[in-house]
Amino acid sequence: MDAALLHSCCLSFFLVLAVVVRRAAAGGYAPPAFRPTAWQNAYATFYGDDTASATMGGACGYGNLFANGYGTDTAALSTVLFNNGYSCGQCFQIRCINSKWCYKGSPIATVTATNLCPPNWSQDTNNGGWCNPPRSHFDMAKPAFMKIAQWNGGIVPVMFRRVPCMRQGGIRFSFQGNGYWLLVYAMNVAGGGDIASMWVKGSKTGWISMSHNWGASYQAFATLGGQALSFKITSYTSHETIIAYNVAPANWQVGMTYTANVNFH
Template identity: 35%
Template sequence: MHLCALFCEGGACGYGTLVDVRPLKARVGAVSPVLFKAGEGCGACYKVKCLDTNMCSRRAVTIIVTDECPGGYCSGGKTHFDLSGSAFGRMAVAGNGGSLRNRGEIPVIFRRTKCKYPGKNIAFHVNEGSTEYWLSLLVEFEDGDGDVGSMQIKEAGSGTWLQMSHLWGATWCFVGGPLSGPLSVKITTLSSKRSLSARDVIPRNWSPKATYTSRLNFF
């Protein structure tokens, strides 16, 4: 597998400006389709280590999947990472950060690792265009697996969970309604099938483009 420098904004996962601020800043990465999994791989975390002992230290960097890498490098079922310049630089021997970034492509090894967002709980961003008949949510700051395999919502006073559909990237949606808030949200991870339910996390008077933080996380 190989790696090269990443130049992008927001990315195919839909995290938008979150990629420019901590805790995602300098830890963002794009991956090939085999890891992107049509968007269901969004939010997963990997440790990536450079194998070029002339240019690289023994340090691995932890990256969060925020995008899908474009172009020929990602075709044919290859495993491939595109990293930010900062992530590239952290793997370099002292003073070689610029030279390593200019190499363009280097051999690496990688492994899946747990995502950690100290002090953060899972949040749900209501995407622009959402209405009481079409609700679209983006999951943020999910510890542990980081990915989402299924997502459900439940209306206030109801005992029925309504299945959401994977729309794109880290975005899920429900078509139906009208929905009556507050809404509870249940997410189940793709990797280990762990579930978490955030009760009444979306308030009755929710609004598009707002982010609502739960009191929970997987750690």
């Protein structure tokens, strides 16, 4: 290769490299979006009635599922799937299979994990202890269950897969706690729907690591009153990290919910 051609090739390489670095620094290259997983086997039951009022609250801490955007398309996960609360907010497609109670055409219900279906050690895993380890099981809100099967079937075999959570708007942060302890529930999380870790930053502090409390809640033992608050969040599934600056104003209050202008892919 002659000197002129070598110089041209090297120059082209470094120009491309410079563009990549600039775009990466500017946020031009985002991590790939979460993709659906392979289908797996499980079983499904339902709890509550047609109103889904019994599903309000739940182990993930989302409170009123209607007010917070989750509605009746929800499910409680067995211990194995719940993963100590790190599965809160994940989205699943479920379809009934190999049962006379399945609707024809195997329609699919898409649900969000909002609760834990606890083990029942007094009953056998295959006879009433449906959520006992190591079973993969969905205890669905009745309206969601009725999208895939007749309710009088009771329990049906299903196939399920993880799918991206399609959310409108930014992540919402619901505040609890007091002046020395901030407890935050993260809701409306898109992409993988889940959270691995969270940090909070006051306008007068650096980043403070928050510990996982339970479900979708994270806590910081710090005095943050009178400061605007920002949050940094890492997805449990994709490991992507995003920063939501100035989510809550300096006069934020416990009991309020604040919405960021960012979300996962």
